[in-house]
Amino acid sequence: MKKGNVLVIGNSGVGKSTLINAILNEEVAHTSPIERGTEIMTRYENDSCPFGLIDTFGFEPEKKGSVIDLFKKAKAIDLVKKWTKDVVDSQLEGDPNQINVIWYCIDGNSSRLFKKNVDDFIQATSDWKSVPIIVVITKSYIAEDRENNIQMIENSFADQKRKHTRICAVVSKPNDAQSGLSELVQATMELMPDGLIGAANDIKQMRLAQKRVKAHALVADALVPAIATSLNPFGKSNISDAQVLTAAETGLLFGIAKVYDIQQEGTLDSMKKMYENAQALVGPAKLAAELIHKLGIPFGKLVINAIVTSCVMLAIGEGSVYIFEKIYLGEKSIEDMDWIKNSINSEFAKESTDFVSALSRSISSQTKLSDLPKILLTLGEEILKK
Ligand SMILES: Nc1nc2c(ncn2[C@@H]2O[C@H](COP(=O)(O)OP(=O)(O)OP(=O)(O)O)[C@@H](O)[C@H]2O)c(=O)[nH]1
Numbered sequence: 128m129k130k131g132n133v134l135v136i137g138n139s140g141v142g143k144s145t146l147i148n149a150i151l152n153e154e155v156a157h158t159s160p161i162e163r164g165t166e167i168m169t170r171y172e173n174d175s176c177p178f179g180l181i182d183t184f185g186f187e188p189e190k191k192g193s194v195i196d197l198f199k200k201a202k203a204i205d206l207v208k209k210w211t212k213d214v215v216d217s218q219l220e221g222d223p224n225q226i227n228v229i230w231y232c233i234d235g236n237s238s239r240l241f242k243k244n245v246d247d248f249i250q251a252t253s254d255w256k257s258v259p260i261i262v263v264i265t266k267s268y269i270a271e272d273r274e275n276n277i278q279m280i281e282n283s284f285a286d287q288k289r290k291h292t293r294i295c296a297v298v299s300k301p302n303d304a305q306s307g308l309s310e311l312v313q314a315t316m317e318l319m320p321d322g323l324i325g326a327a328n329d330i331k332q333m334r335l336a337q338k339r340v341k342a343h344a345l346v347a348d349a350l351v352p353a354i355a356t357s358l359n360p361f362g363k364s365n366i367s368d369a370q371v372l373t374a375a376e377t378g379l380l381f382g383i384a385k386v387y388d389i390q391q392e393g394t395l396d397s398m399k400k401m402y403e404n405a406q407a408l409v410g411p412a413k414l415a416a417e418l419i420h421k422l423g424i425p426f427g428k429l430v431i432n433a434i435v436t437s438c439v440m441l442a443i444g445e446g447s448v449y450i451f452e453k454i455y456l457g458e459k460s461i462e463d464m465d466w467i468k469n470s471i472n473s474e475f476a477k478e479s480t481d482f483v484s485a486l487s488r489s490i491s492s493q494t495k496l497s498d499l500p501k502i503l504l505t506l507g508e509e510i511l512k513k
Pocket residue numbers: 137138139140141142143144145146157158159160161162163164165166183184185186265266267297298299300303
């Protein structure tokens with residue numbers, strides 16, 4: 128199916144190419160921290176995204192406002208205008224109606240320049256007067272700044288004839304907790320003409336699958352050191368008796384929340400307590416103790432610690448993914464604490480019993496303590512893959 132296109136525009140270095148890579152979930156566009164990153168305008172597309180993305184040569188960021196800088200900027204604006212036409216001719220079969228949405232990217236840390244930037248932008252896109260604009264605030268980490276930035280953008284557009292349709296704030300750097308990307312895709316889909324949005328639902332499912340992979344990778348990464356610590360006979364941890372989450376367990380919950388763009392700290396703190404209560408209620412320690420008693424396994428306490436640690440990590444992983452997915456899909460509300468609590472309790476019970484019963488088939492009184500981490504990890508990974 129033919130896809131619509133987004134023209135991505137803004138000053139050099141604001142993060143246009145980084146944003147494109149984040150949306151496509153692939154490192155395709157060249158990015159650079161110092162010099163100009165993008166030299167050639169290119170259209171990118173893959174199955175992760177319901178529209179094509181056209182990366183542009185950024186306008187010069189205004190450094191000192193010198194004559195040379197202003198000249199360079201004017202040239203860049205002309206270049207963008209000319210190149211957009213070239214892209215239409217060469218890559219979009221000469222059909223200018225194929226640019227369906229413009230993302231105008233502004234660096235969230237340069238609010239001082241917003242007004243001037245908007246003038247440049249309007250000039251550069253004067254050939255695309257009827258194309259809807261989404262203003263994208265990039266590198267947007269701080270909620271308070273975001274509010275101010277949105278206000279300043281509204282003010283900057285207030286005197287313009289040309290109007291923007293939406294403002295979205297994003298963080299797109301791969302190693303940071305990315306945020307706002309799903310909302311941006313959703314907002315863009317809403318602006319695409321009808322014939323070009325056929326695959327919208329599939330895309331949501333695809334992004335969901337990507338998020339699930341990321342969340343499960345976090346659980347797998349957290350399991351290794353947690354199991355090692357719990358099996359250390361000289362370690363101070365006494366996890367089997369503990370009913371508070373360890374730092375690693377809490378970190379995992381917050382990490383998964385970030386994958387799903389969930390930022391309500393109050394809710395996350397409540398969820399942490401719910402996991403602690405569920406742990407007490409379901410008693411993975413009791414299940415583990417019964418198992419090692421039945422099998423006559425030595426090193427009882429350490430093994431119980433390791434089993435409980437694995438159960439808690441898996442319950443946080445699977446439980447949080449289940450809950451956050453429903454919220455992400457709009458099927459459930461983050462305000463619905465009773466539902467969250469019930470989900471946590473039932474996931475905890477399910478993960479603990481599944482894990483302990485799978486374990487009962489993999490260990491025996493002959494199992495060496497040194498083999499246990501591998502056995503626990505393999506079982507954990509199998510559960511995550513299911
Ligand atoms: N911390 C942080 N850095 C970012 C983010 N997005 C982009 N960057 C960084 O900003 C720098 C410039 O990013 P690019 O994506 O190359 O910027 P661009 O707008 O494509 O620049 P040109 O191609 O020159 O027009 C790179 O060092 C990126 O890593 C973000 O969300 N957070």
